[in-house]
Amino acid sequence: MVLGLLVKGLKNFKTRGLVADGLECVVGKVFDGSKSSFYIATGVSRGATIAFASGDKSVNYDTGTYSQGNIVTVGAFNKLKNNNIKLGNEETSFLLRMYGSPTKKSTMVSFEEPLGIKVIGSAANMTDFVAHSKKSLGIFGETKLVNLANVDKVKNNKIQNILGVLPVLKIFTKETGAGLYLPQLNDEKKEKDDYKYSIVVGDNEINDIQKNYSNIFVEGVKLSDKGIKSLISYSHGTYTYESAAIAESIGKKLEEYKVASPARKEKLEKEIKDLYIKDQVNKINLMIYGPPILNDSPFLLDEVNEYNKGEFVKKYGYGNYQDKGLPKNKEMNKSQKPYIRKDSTTVLDINEYLRNLRKGVDR
Known part of the structure; x- marks a missing residue:
């Protein structure tokens, strides 16, 4: 849950604004070090290239890439690929987990053989405005998130997939991927696809979260409902270490679900719902048992x-x-x-x- 702790603590740090972040996102995708960008990569991706390449090859790495960090990593991986530099042995020496990624998973998977890495999965909440292409008008996210409620409506588009290898136009590439759910304080949005399988946090869990966070407040001060919500259901920040692997498992089951017999569909539906619940319980437990971190927790970055x-x-x-x-x-x-x-x-x-x-x- 280390990744979850860092995301929880850093999710509200100030950025340079939506427009600036959007431009960085587009530039990073256009100049990603690949052939379609004429092998040009951004400065931050070139710096990441050196960081990855200078890693200790005797150490096994389990790496998480979050948000725009996935775009930076794609640029770095292309530079490594262009120079025939491997990071692992294609088994367990270099694992990669994606969280809240504006980059589609297949892009990372394409580096598995040339770099010797293994992509565990890509975690994206249904309401994540950066990862879900539907939430950003296709400007940020490259993934059309699928769940049990919309599995028959959301389809892969071959033309959108082909765009991924074309200069400039590749920023509009899309593919489907499994979406995750976030816990909610009530069920008033239950009928919407993005909340259909969300669980409602009970009073006992809220009290446990309050008790955990009381350690950083003066006596008598408590988290507001808004504060609780920002912890358990922040669309672009509430993930745990296991979320990527859970999303991968859900995605495989959803693919099987599309062509399964009625009897098999019934069993798969239960398994997928159980995984939705497991991921959400992990997210709640992170707030109950993990260190009580807020966006303004002192010395967070210094400690890292x-x-x-x-x-x-x-x-x-x-x-x-x-x-x-x-x-x-x-x-x-x-x-x-x-x-x-x-x-x-x-x-x-x-x-x-x-x-x-x-x-x-x-x-």
Whole structure:
């Protein structure tokens, strides 16, 4: 549930606004490092390329990509693919889980063989305005979310799939994918497809959440109904670690459901509903038993940075980075040459760095 905790804590951090985020989304999709973008990638994707490529190959990675981070990752993965750099062994050494992704799952799956990774699944809530193409007029999301209520109405469109390999037009590519549900405080929207299988949070669960969050409030202060709702049913932020795998399982069962016999459909319907409930219970339990994190929880990012710093120092001490051109002595800033910043980093620089990195030699 670590991913869920981070999303829960960061979901309300200020962005540069819907327009700016939308432009970043479009630019990231147009220039994703693929052949259809003339191998051009954004700067942040090129930076992510180096981060992925310099990972310790003796370590197994279980990675989660959230929101626009999926677009950045696609750009990075294309750069790695273009340079024939693998991240894993196609089994368990590099697992990828997608959350609230504006990128369709099949794009990530296409990297499984060339990069040696395994995509576990893509989690998207039915009301997620970034992941669900229906909620953003097709500008952000590339996935038409399917559930038991609309499985016979939402179809894959071959033309929309083909757009994925065309310059510029690929931002309008679409495919179907399983949608997840969010817990609600009441059932007033129960008749709508996006809420049809939502569970209603009871008074006992609300009291347990209040008790957990009382640890960060002064005595007598409680979460409002709006505060509770923002925790358990934030469309683009309420996910747990297991959500991606659950969505994948639901998607496979929905595909089988389309062609199943009446008797088999009845059994599949029960199994799918159980998975809807399991995911929602996980989300509620995260708020009851997980650390009480709010968007303004102090030192949240600092703690994450300190943890990452500690992990780096530990690995450096073991010598894991000494073949990357870092000094062999553990003492920092001793007999080191001064760092001279370049005016800009070109695509050629990064490609050359990656080629050298594969040989275990820094530039």
